[in-house]
Amino acid sequence: xxxxxxxxxxxxxxxSYPSHAGQGGGSxxxxxxxxxxxxxxxxxxxLDEGVAPASFGQPETAVPPTVDVGQTSxxxxxxxxxxxxxxxxxxxxxxxxxxxxxIAFRTRSEVEILDDGFKWRKYGKKSVKNSPNPRNYYxxxxxxxxxxxxxxxxxxxxxxxxxTYEGTHNHMSPSLVYYTTQDSASGRFYVAGCELPPGSS
DNA sequence: CGTGTTTGACCTGCGC
DNA sequence: GCGCAGGTCAAACACG
Numbered sequence: 001x002x003x004x005x006x007x008x009x010x011x012x013x014x015x016s017y018p019s020h021a022g023q024g025g026g027s028x029x030x031x032x033x034x035x036x037x038x039x040x041x042x043x044x045x046x047l048d049e050g051v052a053p054a055s056f057g058q059p060e061t062a063v064p065p066t067v068d069v070g071q072t073s074x075x076x077x078x079x080x081x082x083x084x085x086x087x088x089x090x091x092x093x094x095x096x097x098x099x100x101x102x103i104a105f106r107t108r109s110e111v112e113i114l115d116d117g118f119k120w121r122k123y124g125k126k127s128v129k130n131s132p133n134p135r136n137y138y139x140x141x142x143x144x145x146x147x148x149x150x151x152x153x154x155x156x157x158x159x160x161x162x163x164t165y166e167g168t169h170n171h172m173s174p175s176l177v178y179y180t181t182q183d184s185a186s187g188r189f190y191v192a193g194c195e196l197p198p199g200s201s
Numbered sequence: 202c203g204t205g206t207t208t209g210a211c212c213t214g215c216g217c
Numbered sequence: 218g219c220g221c222a223g224g225t226c227a228a229a230c231a232c233g
Contacts, residue, residue, distance in 0.1 A: 122206055124225060137224070141205085150224095 104164040106154065118142070118169065120149065131155035142171055 124137035133153040140147040147167035154160035 121204090125206095125208070126223065129222065135223085
């Protein structure tokens with residue numbers, strides 16, 4: 001079964017993964033107000049075996065290995081090309097390291113650009129066969145960070161945006177640094193709270 | 202002028 | 218071996 005998370009709003013428990021514009025302010029109230037911007041995180045799907053993204057805030061033991069995304073009725077993400085060839089990706093399939101962990105989110109949003117606090121640089125746009133909507137390719141613009149994400153609208157419900165993250169940030173989100181903590185043992189980042197610590201403003 | 206976006210071309214892998 | 222499809226590159230362009 002696919003690791004489809006329960007419907008979520010404003011991923012306060014997802015340190016560096018999708019949220020929405022306006023998060024720069026960084027507070028619970030912001031998440032509430034985000035909803036007015038037509039953002040609703042509906043599903044999250046782990047596409048790849050391996051550790052959860054460091055900033056995802058979950059021990060990797062809690063992460064189901066190798067998820068069959070194709071089982072997700074509305075989110076045939078990796079299966080978008082599985083009709084004839086499974087995940088036939090272009091030549092650049094990279095080794096599955098921690099950098100190669102992938103996770104997809106399905107969010108309801110009017111805008112495709114979900115500001116997760118990181119700075120992304122668009123490097124490509126491609127129309128995909130099984131979807132009338134083009135797929136956009138972004139790369140984390142932080143130097144030394146090779147995290148990528150693909151953004152496309154749900155072919156079945158264009159009101160949903162499917163965002164696929166690939167890789168793990170090796171740095172903190174500029175907008176989340178205020179309320180996350182780093183585990184000294186693993187070096188991973190966890191959400192410490194939803195409010196800015198005193199004196200951080 | 203610097204930064205980011207757009208867009209067509211190119212590369213690579215897979216199915217037939 | 219060929220064609221198709223996805224992913225990436227890079228030059229041109231737009232904007233602040």
